[in-house]
């Protein structure tokens with residue numbers, strides 16, 4: 582039978598390379614078991630339809646090492662997206678935002694603003710979190726708080742506020758990365774109509 586006239590089958594989802602970085606003095610030295618990397622991997626694996634190649638890193642709260650790790654993930658490992666967790670608070674060892682700005686080409690303040698709004702719904706101490714999001718080359722780097730439960734809270738949001746991940750696929754389109762497709766029950770990605778490909 583001919584397929585003439587039938588709509589073209591959607592191309593397979595594009596592969597994406599994602600750096601996940603857990604920044605914690607105690608988890609990186611074995612004082613407690615790291616829960617940051619598994620939480621990031623679980624959430625992203627559930628949310629994205631694209632095949633994901635994870636680049637995981639577990640490191641202490643050292644500014645130069647964090648910056649070096651972010652550069653390596655983007656410039657050498659070729660990550661399209663890097664999510665960090667931890668080190669965003671006000672204590673002297675919390676230096677993740679500074680290290681992230683050290684490697685930034687440009688800052689995207691909306692991510693931090695939205696994240697703090699979402700987190701206020703869960704904890705009043707959300708205002709202590711100094712997360713930033715930046716572009717380096719063709720990659721987006723986003724800081725998340727260190728509490729393992731904060732990862733799903735900030736990425737998914739809640740009834741009154743969409744999670745910050747909703748804006749990630751379109752951002753990655755705009756900076757030249759792969760077309761990210763999400764499972765709507767975990768996270769409905771927002772794209773303007775003219776940027777959407779046909780749904781699967």
Ligand SMILES: Nc1ncnc2c1ncn2[C@@H]1O[C@H](COP(=O)(O)OP(=O)(O)OP(=O)(O)O)[C@@H](O)[C@H]1O
Nearest residue numbers: 603605606607608614615616617667668727728729
């Ligand atoms: N990677 C992690 N794995 C498991 N639990 C974590 C992790 N990071 C943080 N937590 C938990 O969240 C709490 C607050 O995180 P925060 O990033 O402020 O830790 P911290 O006091 O800077 O210490 P550290 O850097 O040693 O994790 C920690 O006290 C810990 O209970």
Ligand SMILES: Nc1nc2c(c(=O)[nH]1)N[C@H]1C(S)=C(S)[C@@H](COP(=O)(O)O)O[C@H]1N2
Nearest residue numbers: 667668669670700706710726727728731734
């Ligand atoms: N969604 C969410 N955001 C949160 C939290 C949380 O539990 N859930 N903890 C807050 C606390 S107590 C602090 S100190 C800051 C910074 O955390 P970090 O240093 O672990 O990155 O994140 C805040 N943001």
